[in-house]
Amino acid sequence: xxxVRGAVVVDQECCxxxxxxxxxxxxxxxxxxxxxNSKGYHYSHMVSPENCIGCMNCGMVCPDSCITVYRxxxxxxxx
Amino acid sequence: MAELQxxxxxxxxNKVYGKSKIMTDTPLHYCYGCSHGVVHxxxxxxxxxxxxxxxxxGVAPVGCSVMMYNYxxxxxxxxxxxxxxxxxxxxxxVNPKKYVFSYQGDGDLAAxxxxxxxxxxxxxxxxxxxxxxxxxxxxxxxxxxxxxxVGQVTSTSPYGRNVDINGYPLRITELLAMLPxxxxxxxxxxxxxxxxxxxxxxxxxxxxxxxxxxxxSFIEVVSTCNSGWKIDPVAANQWMxxxxxxxxxxxxxxxGERDSFEQFSVQKLKK
Ligand SMILES: Cc1ncc(C[n+]2csc(CCOP(=O)(O)OP(=O)(O)O)c2C)c(N)n1
Ligand code: SF4
Ligand code: SF4
Ligand code: SF4
Numbered sequence: 001x002x003x004v005r006g007a008v009v010v011d012q013e014c015c016x017x018x019x020x021x022x023x024x025x026x027x028x029x030x031x032x033x034x035x036x037n038s039k040g041y042h043y044s045h046m047v048s049p050e051n052c053i054g055c056m057n058c059g060m061v062c063p064d065s066c067i068t069v070y071r072x073x074x075x076x077x078x079x
Numbered sequence: 080m081a082e083l084q085x086x087x088x089x090x091x092x093n094k095v096y097g098k099s100k101i102m103t104d105t106p107l108h109y110c111y112g113c114s115h116g117v118v119h120x121x122x123x124x125x126x127x128x129x130x131x132x133x134x135x136x137g138v139a140p141v142g143c144s145v146m147m148y149n150y151x152x153x154x155x156x157x158x159x160x161x162x163x164x165x166x167x168x169x170x171x172x173v174n175p176k177k178y179v180f181s182y183q184g185d186g187d188l189a190a191x192x193x194x195x196x197x198x199x200x201x202x203x204x205x206x207x208x209x210x211x212x213x214x215x216x217x218x219x220x221x222x223x224x225x226x227x228x229v230g231q232v233t234s235t236s237p238y239g240r241n242v243d244i245n246g247y248p249l250r251i252t253e254l255l256a257m258l259p260x261x262x263x264x265x266x267x268x269x270x271x272x273x274x275x276x277x278x279x280x281x282x283x284x285x286x287x288x289x290x291x292x293x294x295x296s297f298i299e300v301v302s303t304c305n306s307g308w309k310i311d312p313v314a315a316n317q318w319m320x321x322x323x324x325x326x327x328x329x330x331x332x333x334x335g336e337r338d339s340f341e342q343f344s345v346q347k348l349k350k
Binding site: 020 | 083085087088089090093094095096097098099102106107109110111112113114115116117120269270271272275276311312313316
């Protein structure tokens with residue numbers, strides 16, 4: 001048995017805060033930051049990183065190619 | 080096992096998705112959430128996967144994507160408004176080994192460039208044509224396009240498109256699918272991860288077709304122009320699903336190769 005854990009890195013300077021990745025995430029991992037980047041956009045970031053499964057949905061829909069997705073398999077010990 | 084830290088996950092060997100190497104570092108000039116960016120990225124991913132960066136030539140249109148050559152690191156040509164398929168034809172005929180694609184909006188492809196579009200497909204040019212249908216003229220400020228929906232408010236149809244005055248929305252993809260020169264005609268979208276995957280498959284198939292000399296491959300991408308429509312990107316996707324998909328249904332319209340016209344081939348006139 002293995003569990004999947006993921007994480008994303010958002011290029012905050014390239015993000016335009018369109019929110020498309022936020023609504024595409026099935027695990028509600030992402031949200032727009034209350035801070036803005038140098039262009040004035042509320043950039044996307046992981047609000048609940050522990051929930052990320054590395055499914056890549058967020059990256060797929062991002063028009064600005066800002067998202068890099070990482071994924072690992074974590075072995076789960078069975079009793 | 081101790082709790083996994085983010086730093087344990089974010090390592091090069093665990094990377095499963097990222098920006099295509101064929102995309103340049105130039106930030107896209109498009110409005111936030113614009114479909115153009117997603118389609119650009121898919122084209123770049125396909126070129127990277129097929130390993131055809133050196134053999135691919137794009138023809139950029141007039142419209143919001145006029146500066147597309149800044150974003151995908153391949154050879155490019157810029158065409159006059161609507162003329163991308165004609166320019167692509169010329170390039171492909173002189174360099175038949177190259178992968179040549181045109182990229183156009185609805186104003187470019189289905190209004191000013193209708194003749195070039197129809198005839199390129201009717202000649203069965205071995206090119207890929209990518210058509211971004213966002214039901215408006217994005218670049219010039221959200222005017223009515225041939226593909227604008229009935230009732231849709233634009234800056235030049237402030238009371239909504241009225242068929243009595245403005246005529247009907249044009250399903251140009253259906254027209255093109257009837258032409259004998261078409262090999263592959265499909266309508267896609269990029270508003271959900273599943274649709275992004277399907278659209279990428281379609282683009283890949285189109286590029287593979289162009290190496291086989293089997294006719295024109297044409298991909299419409301039903302798209303959003305949230306700035307022109309004056310709504311936010313998430314609402315734009317929803318509006319597109321509810322209002323555009325019933326009239327512009329997704330799916331393949333033709334999948335094969337250009338028609339054989341042998342049965343219509345006539346005898347030579349005797350002198
Ligand atoms: C010969 C000529 N006529 C008109 C224009 C003005 N013009 C620039 S872009 C455009 C339409 C763009 O709309 P579309 O092709 O739908 O692309 P989008 O901007 O929506 O991506 C027009 C009419 C022009 N540049 N050249
Ligand atoms: S990879 Fe999947 S789960 Fe993780 S943030 Fe992106 S969409 Fe959400
Ligand atoms: S989809 Fe891309 S540009 Fe839009 S908010 Fe997410 S990371 Fe930013
Ligand atoms: S005007 Fe419309 S098509 Fe042009 S970049 Fe903005 S959202 Fe995209």
